[in-house]
Amino acid sequence: MLPRMVVDERAEVLENRALSAEYNVVTLAAPDIAAAARPGQFVMLRTAPGLEPLLRRPFSIFEIVRGADGTARAISILNKRIGIGTGRLYAVRAGERLDCLGPLGQPWPLSAGARTVWMVAGGVGLAPFATLTEALVARGLALRLFYGARRGEDLYYADWFADRGVDLVVTTEDGSRGVTGRVTVALDRALASTTRDDAMDVYCCGPTPMMRAVAARLADAGRDTWVSLEQVMGCGMGGCYSCVVPLRTAAGGTHFVRSCIAGPVFAASTLHWEGLAADHG
Amino acid sequence: MADLSAPLAALTLRNPLMAASGCFGYGVEYADALDLSSLGAVVVKGLFLSEREGHAPPRIVETPAGMLNAIGLQGIGVHRFVKERLPELRARGAVTIVNVCGVTLDEYVEVSRVLSDHEGVAAIELNISCPNIKAGGIQFGCSLTGTHDVVAAVRQVTSLPIMPKLTPNVTDVASFARAAEAAGADAISLVNTFLAMAIDIETRKPKLTNVLGGLSGPAIRPIAVRMVYECRQAVRIPIVGMGGIASADDVVEFMLAGADAVQIGTANFADPFLWSRILADLESYCTRHGVTRLADLVGAVHGSRTSAEPACRPS
Numbered sequence: 001m002l003p004r005m006v007v008d009e010r011a012e013v014l015e016n017r018a019l020s021a022e023y024n025v026v027t028l029a030a031p032d033i034a035a036a037a038r039p040g041q042f043v044m045l046r047t048a049p050g051l052e053p054l055l056r057r058p059f060s061i062f063e064i065v066r067g068a069d070g071t072a073r074a075i076s077i078l079n080k081r082i083g084i085g086t087g088r089l090y091a092v093r094a095g096e097r098l099d100c101l102g103p104l105g106q107p108w109p110l111s112a113g114a115r116t117v118w119m120v121a122g123g124v125g126l127a128p129f130a131t132l133t134e135a136l137v138a139r140g141l142a143l144r145l146f147y148g149a150r151r152g153e154d155l156y157y158a159d160w161f162a163d164r165g166v167d168l169v170v171t172t173e174d175g176s177r178g179v180t181g182r183v184t185v186a187l188d189r190a191l192a193s194t195t196r197d198d199a200m201d202v203y204c205c206g207p208t209p210m211m212r213a214v215a216a217r218l219a220d221a222g223r224d225t226w227v228s229l230e231q232v233m234g235c236g237m238g239g240c241y242s243c244v245v246p247l248r249t250a251a252g253g254t255h256f257v258r259s260c261i262a263g264p265v266f267a268a269s270t271l272h273w274e275g276l277a278a279d280h281g
Numbered sequence: 282m283a284d285l286s287a288p289l290a291a292l293t294l295r296n297p298l299m300a301a302s303g304c305f306g307y308g309v310e311y312a313d314a315l316d317l318s319s320l321g322a323v324v325v326k327g328l329f330l331s332e333r334e335g336h337a338p339p340r341i342v343e344t345p346a347g348m349l350n351a352i353g354l355q356g357i358g359v360h361r362f363v364k365e366r367l368p369e370l371r372a373r374g375a376v377t378i379v380n381v382c383g384v385t386l387d388e389y390v391e392v393s394r395v396l397s398d399h400e401g402v403a404a405i406e407l408n409i410s411c412p413n414i415k416a417g418g419i420q421f422g423c424s425l426t427g428t429h430d431v432v433a434a435v436r437q438v439t440s441l442p443i444m445p446k447l448t449p450n451v452t453d454v455a456s457f458a459r460a461a462e463a464a465g466a467d468a469i470s471l472v473n474t475f476l477a478m479a480i481d482i483e484t485r486k487p488k489l490t491n492v493l494g495g496l497s498g499p500a501i502r503p504i505a506v507r508m509v510y511e512c513r514q515a516v517r518i519p520i521v522g523m524g525g526i527a528s529a530d531d532v533v534e535f536m537l538a539g540a541d542a543v544q545i546g547t548a549n550f551a552d553p554f555l556w557s558r559i560l561a562d563l564e565s566y567c568t569r570h571g572v573t574r575l576a577d578l579v580g581a582v583h584g585s586r587t588s589a590e591p592a593c594r595p596s
């Protein structure tokens with residue numbers, strides 16, 4: 001594991017841009033975290049002062065915002081309003097300050113051998129792919145993003161990825177944009193035209209059932225998938241043991257590891273998906 | 282500069298702030314972020330003889346001004362702890378107190394014996410109060426004879442200070458403090474969490490996989506202060522108070538009630554850097570009130586007015 005240079009920045013909200021009635025992007029002036037963060041890491045945000053909510057919430061670092069000289073100055077968060085914490089983050093105003101702890105967690109592994117990279121995102125699971133894209137574009141790799149949502153209007157930042165040369169494959173369940181169906185439909189088609197010898201890495205983030213389905217298809221094709229999990233998390237530091245995920249053991253059993261420090265990124269082949277799925281009903 | 286040191290049995294802690302067991306991993310998780318030696322002590326996660334997997338998630342849920350947990354004492358066991366974690370805690374200068382668990386009396390004794398054989402353990406906190414596991418712990422902590430027997434048995438095998446951690450889930454916590462003192466405890470710590478429950482009204486199911494969990498956080502603080510106050514009247518041994526502490530004001534309140542030192546748990550989840558802020562605020566409290574030695578505050582509320590008679594106490 002990496003040595004952890006964790007800092008807590010009292011970050012000013014520079015911008016809160018609503019994307020829809022559910023989604024928004026919040027830009028936070030957290031220069032130390034922005035400078036240290038690696039693709040796929042997260043922060044713990046205190047979304048409101050006081051005791052409600054009591055705990056911070058984990059959020060993937062979405063973009064690293066740089067100044068004209070290239071210096072990292074801020075991070076952004078892609079947020080979907082679901083509960084108290086995310087609802088609060090949806091409503092923050094520019095000028096407010098939020099305690100922002102990070103960078104936390106293990107980043108996406110970047111293998112030396114890959115020539116092609118597939119990224120598979122569902123909904124707010126798009127968040128950890130902007131930093132990954134920047135890192136991989138810098139390495140000159142060919143990137144493809146499979147990006148699925150229920151409706152066309154729920155697909156955000158497609159241009160951001162297209163502008164960076166990412167080959168974008170969008171899917172919508174209602175057929176309003178791109179391929180009709182779930183992201184696995186597009187993935188199946190693409191897999192049919194690849195061979196096992198292609199040097200390729202696959203990264204996935206989205207709802208747990210979607211990640212499980214994606215990883216199963218890739219496994220059938222003889223490939224592993226890096227998945228970024230989202231668990232109920234108490235502290236983000238390894239202190240509370242609440243965010244555990246079940247890994248398979250050599251003996252055929254399972255072993256809980258803390259998602260905050262061992263993850264959030266895991267090789268799909270190491271996870272006990274049945275146990276993970278049970279957590280999410 | 283006031284003297285913040287906290288005498289605790291054979292120990293003199295640099296200050297009264299301890300990281301609470303179960304809320305700070307094995308301490309090493311925080312070693313890159315904090316100077317562990319700046320804390321009064323680090324109380325590491327509860328240890329059995331062997332490794333434990335704990336409960337299936339979800340293991341925590343937030344409640345008003347608090348949280349429920351049912352981790353189930355997942356842990357690496359005492360043997361891996363002394364080999365893999367204790368050396369780093371020593372190297373970092375942490376005053377390490379180990380929370381000792383057992384399914385049986387013999388297990389408490391054996392874990393304590395193993396710890397006593399290793400350099401770097403400052404004291405033992407006996408976990409007889411975890412509400413989340415069926416076997417062990419609470420069955421001792423909810424019985425006066427069980428509490429006495431665990432302390433007395435561990436007393437036989439270690440010269441380390443012994444500090445049983447008491448449960449609040451009893452009618453009269455002070456009688457358990459007396460049982461611990463009579464059995465040879467060097468100190469007591471209290472309170473562990475309050476057994477509690479939260480239900481999802483949409484799915485009509487308990488929010489925790491374990492159904493029940495332990496309530497912690499500011500929600501329990503006034504009850505914990507009352508219990509420390511009651512125990513201070515009941516025993517002479519030092520008391521380590523905890524329950525929802527998040528600020529220097531809270532620390533002072535527990536000390537006035539009778540705590541010689543305190544533990545901080547849930548608040549550390551929300552703010553892992555709270556230690557230095559609380560220490561600075563304790564300094565300013567002392568300056569403001571002309572206190573030269575923080576330990577002088579311990580139990581000060583007891584002299585201030587006629588001691589309260591408990592409203593109800595079993596005979």
